[in-house]
Amino acid sequence: MSLTARQCETAKCPPNQNTLVLFDGQGLSLRITRKTNNKLWLWQYSYNKKRNQMSIGSYNDFSLAEARAERDRLSKILQSGINPKIAKETQVTKEIEASGHTLAHLYKLATDEKIKDPRNPWSTPHIKRISFSWKHLKPLYNYPISDISKKHLREILIEIHNKKPPTCQSVKNLLSVIYTYAVNNEIYPTNLVAQFAKDPILRKPRSDEVEKHPPIPADKLGATYYHISQYKGLVTRHFLFCSGYTSLRVGSLITAQWKNYNEAEGILYIAKELVKNNKAIRCPVPKQMAKMFKEILKVQKTLNKNWNEDCYVFSEDGLKHIARDTPNVKLKYIIERSKLGFQAVAHGNRTVCEDLWEVQRFTDSAINIQQDHSSQTGNQVRDRYKGKDDFFEERSKMIQWTADHIDKEIKNYKKKHIK
Template identity: 25%
Template sequence: MLTDTAIRKAKPKEKPYKVSDSQGLYLLVNPRGSKLWRVKYRMNGVERKLALGSYPEITLAEARSARDAARRQLAHSIDPNFVKRQERIEAGIRASNSFSSVAQELIEKKAREGMAEPTLAKMRWFVKLLGSDYGKRPVAEITPQELLHELRKHERRGRLETANLLRAFASRVFRYAVATARAERDPAQLLIGALTTPRVKHFPAITDAVTFGALLRAIEDYQGDPAVMHALKLTPHVFQRPGEIRHMEWTEVDFGKAVWIIPEGKMKMRQPHSVPLSRQSLAILTNMRTLSGSGRYVFPSIRSRTRPISENTINAALRRMGYPKEQMTAHGFRTSASSLLNESGKWNPDAIERALAHMVAGSVRRIYNQSAYWTERVEMAQWWSDYLDELREGGNR
């Protein structure tokens, strides 16, 4: 049996030599003076060695404890070297993966799976909101208290919805980290109920026909970037989601069939959506084609034609026209259209819902709605654009 005194007295020789303890544990003394703990064992009839570390970093007592742990693994037919190798791999993975890198990996995975670009952009935005310092933290070391500290910053500024969305996003990142052996738990899950729940807010919208007509006249008089001008004019006619409009591509527009086909990757409900185009919509797009038809996007950014107009462009234009965010938003055009179309009493509510690309419960009914209401939707699109023209001219029917 070894003692600390015997270990200290073990001097290096010309060749490595062993100083045995018991039950396979020994100390390997090298010519240069290093003293390394080893455990000799047999697995499936084959002799193997397990490295435990060096003396004095690993004491005699610690070496014996590690030997005993290895013997318990062997008793259950578990190879200690395999366990150590797995632990080393997992430790390396944890140490080299920050929250931001894991989040980016998750975003790339979702992109390959077809997640809509607006949703991916929002996930990237969430990573930025959590901050660069937080993003550099090893994902396995982040505590619930640490995450709550970051979320409270947004809560104190009145951004209650943002704080809750950030918690939910962080939870997705942590769950992905657990699934890929970079973390052992989801600290964001433990914060459910810790944040203030925001009251549900509906997008501000103008639903009065006369007031909406005044808005249309303001849009007609708007002066600015041509892409923004045309996007503003088209939005009331097609009343699709702002992200879908600003990401519209020329390859999605069929002028011959008068239809805009939005691919499923851009749709919130992950289903392709066809939008009938009225004569007025086609005229707006025809004018825009002379300006951006050689590029990818119908409404390119003024800074780079390889990117669409920014997320807040339409809202910013509404503000410049004198419409505060409490009165009208880019998303509010959908509410305006839904309200005025339903008030007209001319159209089947299901056709209106389908035009808005709202999800219909039940796969059979969903398929039915996609086909059965197309003719009505085409008629409705033209009626709606004609109605908008009348409102813009100051009428109201």
């Protein structure tokens, strides 16, 4: 049965499957990936008595009608005795050569190369972040790279910087990837972005110039977590505590699924594509966090009769994890409602943990791995001489100490202020 435009628009992959394939007819199908919810048009055909499959494009670029039209166009190529996949690749190559190496074409070539890099391919979250940066360069999309002057490029970057400095740095990083590709392939002689290294506005900011995510003040730890403990939203409440225990990035923790949690070993496994340091994949789970997981699991199994290990941990029913901005919104609400007199965000928990761990004299390697810093020692040369030890035992003690410390601070606060 043929697909409808409505089906294509609303279709989602079930939580118990990795992919969902919807068939339209004449070899055309729409594949939906659960983890990213990406929708991709595929076409199956036979050439030289062998079954082949090729991508037509994403659902964002091709509507159902457009995908069918492209299928029909490729079918005519097949009927002429030419392999449509080879014909399409040749066509793309000719378009690129005819484009005069516009920034848009070089962006596609450079990012494709990074995505397919067998040694260090870009992760799905990173590709998504790159796409956001790319949107800021829209005024330059159709410019041949040879026609983009340093002055023009600087004007575009200054405009982005004036709106949001961190975004400007991300855009610069993407441009550097594009220019590096152009230089390596002898399309353009120099990386213009490198020439902004000492620019008074566009240079990379020093660490003391970067606006840090506001943390919970050390002397407000007990008060803050006491009021968090009184918040009625179980999932959000537990998320804020677990974030405070582990120092994990919000994105790494919020997307955790039950299949990532090994209760017997006390480990929460972080997806490889979400970490900067491969030694940070195993995150120790303190006893307080394990208890919270049990409470969430009990609620989910009550609400969701089809619960399975693909369900999300930080979710009411397991089907959809809490929104990424929820921890910050709720923490701000709790702090303001309790009149604690400061501002903080969930990401600031990383600063709190790092400060506490340094005072307790845990080793730098254990701290850097738990914080998922790309460098274990702070020096990439020294990193090469380190073994495979992920300091899991010390990190377990470190995180359990943090959970116990927060409990102690809550207890002290209640003694002084709660009657």
